[in-house]
Amino acid sequence: MPWSNQGGGGWQGGGGRGPWGQGPSGGGPQPPNLEELLKRGQDRFKRSMPGGFGGLRGILIAILVVIAAWLLFTTPYRVQPDEQGVVLRFGKYVRTTQPGFHLKLPDPIETVMQPKVTRENQINVGFVDTSRGGREGSLRDVEVESLMLTGDENIVDIDFIVVWRVKDAGQFLFNIRNPEQTVKGVAESAVREVVGRSAIDDIITEERQLVEQESYEIIQNTLDAYESGIELVRVKLQLADPPQPVIAAYRDVQAAAADQERMRNEAQGYANDIIPRARGESEQIRLDAEGYKERVVADAEGDAARYLAIYREYEQAKDVTRQRMYLETMEDVLQGMNKVVIDSKQGQSGVIPYLPLPEIQKRAKGQNQETRQ
Numbered sequence: 001m002p003w004s005n006q007g008g009g010g011w012q013g014g015g016g017r018g019p020w021g022q023g024p025s026g027g028g029p030q031p032p033n034l035e036e037l038l039k040r041g042q043d044r045f046k047r048s049m050p051g052g053f054g055g056l057r058g059i060l061i062a063i064l065v066v067i068a069a070w071l072l073f074t075t076p077y078r079v080q081p082d083e084q085g086v087v088l089r090f091g092k093y094v095r096t097t098q099p100g101f102h103l104k105l106p107d108p109i110e111t112v113m114q115p116k117v118t119r120e121n122q123i124n125v126g127f128v129d130t131s132r133g134g135r136e137g138s139l140r141d142v143e144v145e146s147l148m149l150t151g152d153e154n155i156v157d158i159d160f161i162v163v164w165r166v167k168d169a170g171q172f173l174f175n176i177r178n179p180e181q182t183v184k185g186v187a188e189s190a191v192r193e194v195v196g197r198s199a200i201d202d203i204i205t206e207e208r209q210l211v212e213q214e215s216y217e218i219i220q221n222t223l224d225a226y227e228s229g230i231e232l233v234r235v236k237l238q239l240a241d242p243p244q245p246v247i248a249a250y251r252d253v254q255a256a257a258a259d260q261e262r263m264r265n266e267a268q269g270y271a272n273d274i275i276p277r278a279r280g281e282s283e284q285i286r287l288d289a290e291g292y293k294e295r296v297v298a299d300a301e302g303d304a305a306r307y308l309a310i311y312r313e314y315e316q317a318k319d320v321t322r323q324r325m326y327l328e329t330m331e332d333v334l335q336g337m338n339k340v341v342i343d344s345k346q347g348q349s350g351v352i353p354y355l356p357l358p359e360i361q362k363r364a365k366g367q368n369q370e371t372r373q
Contacts, residue, residue, distance in 0.1 A: 074106040086169050157241050163235075183219075191211070
């Protein structure tokens with residue numbers, strides 16, 4: 001055995017001797033000699049050193065080897081693609097490193113935490129998603145947070161989700177205490193701010209995407225101001241309706257508003273039909289009046305010019321002009337009448353034989369039409 005008792009005999013397990021042997025007086029077991037053990041270990045280390053190095057020089061070389069190994073195994077570290085490195089110096093956060101190979105001060109001066117940062121986290125506001133482990137009993141707890149006051153002093157029931165992930169692991173671990181509650185509180189406050197300056201009809205209908213976009217910007221800016229190390233992925237409205245107790249009345253109001261819009265459109269369509277038509281008729285009347293005006297003026301000017309021409313002829317030959325005017329006037333007056341010519345010079349009767357050519361022409365025309373039929 002490597003150890004022997006002080007009485008010179010090894011431990012035989014008998015005679016009441018312990019594993020360390022007995023002293024010279026035959027007393028109880030004695031511990032091994034510490035100096036002897038150190039000497040044996042030093043001799044063994046000297047024999048193991050190459051070239052027979054020993055003494056202080058060998059000890060220094062051994063210390064340098066240990067230090068080199070310590071630096072080699074505790075200074076470099078590697079961060080995986082789905083991780084970030086959080087460097088702590090004596091337990092205090094110093095910096096955050098991205099995936100890849102990095103160096104740090106050796107342990108225990110600097111240590112590294114490598115949390116996963118690529119997983120997306122979802123927070124539900126205003127409802128409980130039982131498919132993700134939510135409890136039915138907590139449905140009452142979210143009724144209040146889903147009711148929000150709109151800009152036109154109405155109440156709207158809004159359910160939405162917030163999806164986020166870690167952007168800076170160091171800030172995430174050391175700047176905020178409860179990340180989920182922080183994100184949920186900031187998100188609820190931001191959505192209430194956006195809803196508070198919007199009308200309920202706009203929120204329920206065409207401005208849902210605008211509410212999401214404005215809420216996203218406010219939430220991200222607030223989290224950046226907190227230096228939370230959180231990156232917002234998206235904000236999505238799941239539900240935007242009036243509260244359940246008044247939803248039937250609100251639907252009646254919406255139906256009335258739809259009827260009002262329909263009737264307004266019908267009236268606008270009728271106006272679009274009748275107004276252009278009236279404008280066209282008024283324009284036609286105006287053009288007819290303009291034409292009548294021009295025709296009357298032209299006739300008057302022509303009559304005046306003709307009168308002046310006749311007057312000039314009359315000044316030159318009054319008798320001839322007077323006779324001509326009489327004949328033209330009688331021709332115009334008697335043109336459509338049956339005429340009988342009487343001449344006092346033709347005997348006692350004074351009737352001049354007359355061939356009724358117009359009557360003959362009318363009769364001939366009537367006979368031709370009967371023949372064709």
